[in-house]
Each structure stands twice: as C-alpha cells, then as structure tokens.
Amino acid sequence: MLTNLSIQNYALIDDVNVSFSDGFTTITGETGAGKSILLGGLSLVLGKRADLSSLKNEAQKCIIEAEFNISKYQMKGFFNTNDLDYEDDTILRREILPSGKSRAFVNDSPVTLDILRGLGARLVDVHSQHQTLRLTENDFQLKVVDALAENKENLQAYKEHLELHKSASKALQDLMDFQANANKEHDYNSFLFKELEAAPLKIGIQEELESEYEQLNNVEQIMELLSEGHQLLNNEQLGVLGRLADLKRVFQNLSDFGSSYSALNERVQSIFIEADDIATELEHIKDGVEANPARLETVNGQLQQLYDLQKKHQVSSVEALIDIRNHLAEQVDAIENIEEKIKAREGEVKEITKQVETWAIKIREARNAVIPKLKLMLQESLYALGMPSATFKIEVNSSTSFKSNGKDDLTFLFSANKGSDYGELKKVASGGELSRIMLTIKAILAKYEQLPTMMFDEIDTGVSGEISNRMGEIMQEMSKTMQVFSITHLPQVASKGQQQFKVFKEEKGEGTSTQMRKLNADERIKELAEMLGGKSISESAMAHARQLLQ
Structure with missing residues (x-):
C-alpha cells in the first residue's frame, strides 16, 4: 500500500x-x-x-x-x-x-x-476515464470472468502448454521451410558432396603429394646428382672415401704418440664411418630412383584435383575442404531424412495440441459455470446505483484458434433499459454508466483476487x-x-x-x-458543509455534514 x-x-x-x-x-x-x-x-x-x-x-x-x-x-x-x-x-x-x-x-x-x-x-x-474504456475490451472482460471462475491455476497450466505448442509448431515449420528450400539445393549439394568425397582428403595429403611430385618431376636431375655424389665418394684416385682412408691411416699411426693424437684419430675415424655410411645409403637411393611417368601423372592429377576444389570452394587448405565436406554430408543426410523428422515433429505437435485443448476446455467450463453468478452480481449492484433495468448478455463460445488466455470468444452485451436491444458496452453505455459498471466490476474483483x-x-x-x-x-x-x-x-x-x-x-x-x-474531525465537518452548501456555511449544512460522518 x-x-x-x-x-x-x-x-x-x-x-x-x-x-x-x-x-x-x-x-x-x-x-x-x-x-x-x-x-x-x-x-x-x-x-x-x-x-x-x-x-x-x-x-x-x-x-x-x-x-x-x-x-x-x-x-x-x-x-x-x-x-x-x-x-x-x-x-x-x-x-x-x-x-x-x-x-x-x-x-x-x-x-x-x-x-x-x-x-x-x-x-x-x-x-481514470481512459481506464474505464478498458471495460469495453474483451481481454479485460475475460479477466473478470476468470477471477470469479478461479481460473488462475487452469490459465497457468494452459499458458505453459501453449508455450510448448508454439515452440513445437515453430520447430515443425522450420523443418518444413528447410525441406522446401533444401529440395531445390539437394541435387547440387549431393553433387558437391560426392565430388569432395571422391577427393583424397586427409590432413597433410597436400604436402605429401607436392613433395612426391617434386621428386617425380625432377627424376633425371636427381639421378645425375646422385651419380655425381657417388663418383665423388667412390672414385679410386680422387674419391672422398679413398682420401679419408689415407687420412685415417695417418692418424691411426699418430695416435701412438700421445693422447692429443688419439683424440684426433677418433674424430677422423668417426668422419670416415659417417662418410662410408653416406656412400652406402647413396648407393641404395641411386638404385631405387627411376622415372615413373604413370605415377607422376597420378600425383599431378590428385594435386590438380585439390587445387581445383580449393578454388571452387574459395578456400586455401585441405582442412577447409574437409570441413565443407562434413557440412555437406550433414545437409544431404538432413534432407534425405527430413520426411521422418517432419513426421515425428507432427506427432509431437498433435500430442501437445491435445493437452492445450484439454486445458482450454477446463477454462471454458469454469467460465460458463460462473456467468449466471456474474450477471446476477452486476445487475444487483447496478440496481443500487440507479440502473434498475440494467441487464447483461454474457456468452462464452469456442474459438477457432488458441489465444493467450484460452480458446474462447466472449460476447459481453449490455442493455440499460427494459425493452432496449443488447449491444456492445462501448456502443450503448454512456460515460456515467460505464463508470458505475467499472466500479461494480472492481468491487467484484476485489473479493476474488x-x-x-x-x-x-x-x-x-x-x-x-x-x-x-x-x-x-x-x-x-x-x-x-x-x-x-x-x-x-x-x-x-x-x-x-x-x-x-x-x-x-x-x-x-x-x-x-x-x-x-x-x-481533523472539525475540519472534515467544515469541508463537507462547504461541499454541501458552498462557502456560506449554514447550520443545516453543518448538521448534514455531521450526519454524513456519523
């Protein structure tokens, strides 16, 4: 307060x-x-x-x-x-x-x-006068009916189920919209997916193919360099291995003359062993290198396929192509299974609709049950407020759609005079009549909420x-x-x-x-007397004021 x-x-x-x-x-x-x-x-x-x-x-x-x-x-x-x-x-x-x-x-x-x-x-x-106009609004009229019907819990349950209904209906519509749009793109997406699925997409594949391509594409130069290297290592007169063998012999003899020579000898021995190992591996590699035009063509084709796909999808890596492939797979799978998903969602919406309908019926039944009582209360109160012939025609009928406060259309008609036709409040009730009706309704609401x-x-x-x-x-x-x-x-x-x-x-x-x-008490008597008779306060006005306060 x-x-x-x-x-x-x-x-x-x-x-x-x-x-x-x-x-x-x-x-x-x-x-x-x-x-x-x-x-x-x-x-x-x-x-x-x-x-x-x-x-x-x-x-x-x-x-x-x-x-x-x-x-x-x-x-x-x-x-x-x-x-x-x-x-x-x-x-x-x-x-x-x-x-x-x-x-x-x-x-x-x-x-x-x-x-x-x-x-x-x-x-x-x-x-205020503006708020009195709310009396003519359907939602306010239903609020009055619901207060008498004690529909608070029913309305809460209805609204909770209505939210579920809206959510499920939106999800269903989203699926149907997706289907309508996806059908147009499905064939193209399927083509793109199959094209990517056929490509050798795995992490690091591009680097591997590019390295292999360089070797295959330059095999003659590689073979020449390997032969030259082999010659430099193994030439009988000028080869590195022969010269290192002589050096090894010299330092092996020097090692007998002190520890410093022994250390040098060990290092020379290590160099000879490393050079000999290189010569052996070089021989092995040289024997394995040969021209392979077929493989070169295959590798070149795979690389070109990757380059073309990257250009087509406007990306610069195989990783990005893999992401696109996976996304397309989801889209293709989604549209291929969309009918099943739509059917399942339709079943869910149908079940929730039944639940919302059940609560809407409970609300309507409670409303219909209290309408006779509401009409009687309104008419009795308005009789005391100088409207002895005021009557109401209030009906609740099922609507075709779910609303925020139920599934009802309310007819709330009024007649101020005996024999007069019923009409909507805003059309047939005067401002004074609306004020008295609103006061009566507020008084009724105060008893119930x-x-x-x-x-x-x-x-x-x-x-x-x-x-x-x-x-x-x-x-x-x-x-x-x-x-x-x-x-x-x-x-x-x-x-x-x-x-x-x-x-x-x-x-x-x-x-x-x-x-x-x-x-205070005396001031109230004087104020009421002025309201009764004006500034010139008579004794009769004062007496009347005292009587009013009593």
Missing part, C-alpha cells in the same frame, strides 16, 4: 509531503485546486513520461517519491528478475532535471522507465444523492481488503473515508502553490 508521497517542484506544487494509512482515503478540494496535479505527480513516479512543463521552477529539478509497503504483494520474483534489492518498505523515486532528462530509482537503484512502469502497475491501479492500491479519479462524476452514497459504500467495502483512494467532488463519497485530505491553493508573495493536508 502507499504509505507516503513526496512531491517537489512539480506543476503548482512547491513541496508536498503526506502520509497515508490503509483503508479508504478521500481527497477533496475546489475545482482547479490541483487534485489532478497531485494525481499527475503520482503517475510520474509510477512510470508516466515527463517533460520540462512538469517543472514549477525550470531552474531546479523535480523530485517525486512514493513509499509503499509491499510485504503482502509477493513481489520478490519481480525484484529478482530485474536485479533489484527487495525491501518490504520500497521507495520509488523519479527525478526530472532542468535539461529535460529524467531518472528513475527503486530503493536508490537506477532503473529504466519500463521497469518503473512495470512495478508501478503492480502497486497502484489508477482508475488481490488488487493493488486503487485510485479512483472522480469515478462518481455525473451522479448525486443516494447513488453517490451507494458508490461511497462500495468503495468503503472494497477498502476492507485493500487500500482505496477516491478523488471526489461529492460529500456523500468524501464522508465515507477513514481519512480525508484536502487539496487547496495557497498564495505566497507573487506566486501560487498547491498544498495538501489531512483534515
């Missing part, structure tokens, strides 16, 4: 700070005193957009704070979802800077206007006498389970409040500001 409201530098308000209690609070004041300004300030802190015209003094910022006790609202989930610190006593603050920018805070944490608006909607329901703080803005406009007295009683009854405010011009309604505030203008120097204060 709203426990405190502070407004600084807004419209005609310099500084107003008021505290509220639970129950029914009435707010009165002369026309033009600023009651709408007060409501405007509250709307800003609940998330309404602002501009520089909101500032009383354009050189200073406007600050509006509203403190709420939300311990009974079960709102920890909202705070966790939006990464906010939860407090039983939560403060919403809105600042409008001289630059035109605005900032919003919840418990001193900066928030976006969307978050502030979302939280505000859960805390205060401001009933936990509503936020209710702020009625002159919902009693256009009524008087006993009807206004009854409207006050309805709001008073609602306040037993929730906090209710009523901005009113009618003393019958104002007197029903457990507390009453007066909004008034006060001249200071050359300026005027709007003020608001709580009235």
Whole structure:
C-alpha cells in the first residue's frame, strides 16, 4: 500500500509531503485546486513520461517519491528478475532535471522507465476515464470472468502448454521451410558432396603429394646428382672415401704418440664411418630412383584435383575442404531424412495440441459455470446505483484458434433499459454508466483476487444523492481488503473515508502553490458543509455534514 508521497517542484506544487494509512482515503478540494496535479505527480513516479512543463521552477529539478509497503504483494520474483534489492518498505523515486532528462530509482537503484512502469502497475491501479474504456475490451472482460471462475491455476497450466505448442509448431515449420528450400539445393549439394568425397582428403595429403611430385618431376636431375655424389665418394684416385682412408691411416699411426693424437684419430675415424655410411645409403637411393611417368601423372592429377576444389570452394587448405565436406554430408543426410523428422515433429505437435485443448476446455467450463453468478452480481449492484433495468448478455463460445488466455470468444452485451436491444458496452453505455459498471466490476474483483492500491479519479462524476452514497459504500467495502483512494467532488463519497485530505491553493508573495493536508474531525465537518452548501456555511449544512460522518 502507499504509505507516503513526496512531491517537489512539480506543476503548482512547491513541496508536498503526506502520509497515508490503509483503508479508504478521500481527497477533496475546489475545482482547479490541483487534485489532478497531485494525481499527475503520482503517475510520474509510477512510470508516466515527463517533460520540462512538469517543472514549477525550470531552474531546479523535480523530485517525486512514493513509499509503499509491499510485504503482502509477493513481489520478490519481480525484484529478482530485474536485479533489484527487495525491501518490504520500497521507495520509488523519479527525478526530472532542468535539461529535460529524467531518472528513475527503486530503493536508490537506477532503473529504466519500463521497469518503473512495470512495478508501478503492480502497486497502484489508477482508475481514470481512459481506464474505464478498458471495460469495453474483451481481454479485460475475460479477466473478470476468470477471477470469479478461479481460473488462475487452469490459465497457468494452459499458458505453459501453449508455450510448448508454439515452440513445437515453430520447430515443425522450420523443418518444413528447410525441406522446401533444401529440395531445390539437394541435387547440387549431393553433387558437391560426392565430388569432395571422391577427393583424397586427409590432413597433410597436400604436402605429401607436392613433395612426391617434386621428386617425380625432377627424376633425371636427381639421378645425375646422385651419380655425381657417388663418383665423388667412390672414385679410386680422387674419391672422398679413398682420401679419408689415407687420412685415417695417418692418424691411426699418430695416435701412438700421445693422447692429443688419439683424440684426433677418433674424430677422423668417426668422419670416415659417417662418410662410408653416406656412400652406402647413396648407393641404395641411386638404385631405387627411376622415372615413373604413370605415377607422376597420378600425383599431378590428385594435386590438380585439390587445387581445383580449393578454388571452387574459395578456400586455401585441405582442412577447409574437409570441413565443407562434413557440412555437406550433414545437409544431404538432413534432407534425405527430413520426411521422418517432419513426421515425428507432427506427432509431437498433435500430442501437445491435445493437452492445450484439454486445458482450454477446463477454462471454458469454469467460465460458463460462473456467468449466471456474474450477471446476477452486476445487475444487483447496478440496481443500487440507479440502473434498475440494467441487464447483461454474457456468452462464452469456442474459438477457432488458441489465444493467450484460452480458446474462447466472449460476447459481453449490455442493455440499460427494459425493452432496449443488447449491444456492445462501448456502443450503448454512456460515460456515467460505464463508470458505475467499472466500479461494480472492481468491487467484484476485489473479493476474488488481490488488487493493488486503487485510485479512483472522480469515478462518481455525473451522479448525486443516494447513488453517490451507494458508490461511497462500495468503495468503503472494497477498502476492507485493500487500500482505496477516491478523488471526489461529492460529500456523500468524501464522508465515507477513514481519512480525508484536502487539496487547496495557497498564495505566497507573487506566486501560487498547491498544498495538501489531512483534515481533523472539525475540519472534515467544515469541508463537507462547504461541499454541501458552498462557502456560506449554514447550520443545516453543518448538521448534514455531521450526519454524513456519523
């Protein structure tokens, strides 16, 4: 509930700070005193957009704070979802800077206007002429029916299954779209895949083939160089091995004359052994090297195949070709098995559809069961509000499609006078009739679900006498389970409040500001007397005011 409201530098308000209690609070004041300004300030802190015209003094910022006790609202989930610190006593603050920018805070944490608006909607329901028009909307009408039908759990289960249905249906449509597009590309993808599958694709194959190609393509030069190397090593007179054999003999003889010669001898021996080993391997290689035109052609063909594929697919490595081949394999496999997948997904959608349909039927049955009760409650309440012939025609019929709140079409027709044709509320009900119907519906909702703080803005406009007295009683009854405010011009309604505030203008120097204060018992009698008889208060008006308060 709203426990405190502070407004600084807004419209005609310099500084107003008021505290509220639970129950029914009435707010009165002369026309033009600023009651709408007060409501405007509250709307800003609940998330309404602002501009520089909101500032009383354009050189200073406007600050509006509203403190709420939300311990009974079960709102920890909202705070966790939006990464906010939860407090039983939560403060919403809105600042409008001289630059035109605005900032919003919840418990001193900066928030976006969307978050502030979302939280505000859960805390205060401001009933204005605009909100009365919601009464003509089908979704709002169904919400009323569902409150009486206690459909909350049914609707939750329905919505969960509807989400599954949407998800499964989308997956099915994605498969069907894929099939439609893939069929066009399937033959081409199959060709590309087979072409890659036939190529010698493995890691390192390109390097291996390029090395082999170099050897095969230069075999004559290699054979000449091998022969020359063999000659240099093995020539009887000038060959390296022969000269090293002489060197080996010399150092072997020197080794007998000291350790330093022995070390040199070992090194020469090692050189001779290494050279002899090279000569043996060279002989082996030379014997194995021969021209192989057929293999050269094969290797050249495989390399050209790799080069052509890389150019075709605009890549520069065999690894990239392998990735493309694997991806094509998945695409080809997917389209070849798409019918089976679609059939399985269709079965899943069909099963989920049955479940959604089951919950939709439960919701419809519960709605139909309470419609007679709803019609009776509405008609009885409106009879007391000066609409003795008001009747409703409410029907729930199965729709052809699933909606967010079930699978129903609601017919909600109204007739204000006996013998008149039924019609849609927005077409046949006057503004005053809509206000009384909305008040009645709010009162019914208050008995069946936990509503936020209710702020009625002159919902009693256009009524008087006993009807206004009854409207006050309805709001008073609602306040037993929730906090209710009523901005009113009618003393019958104002007197029903457990507390009453007066909004008034006060001249200071050359300026005027709007003020608001709580009235004590004597002040309430005087205020009600003025509302009854004007500024010239008669004793009969005072007596009537006392009677109203009693």
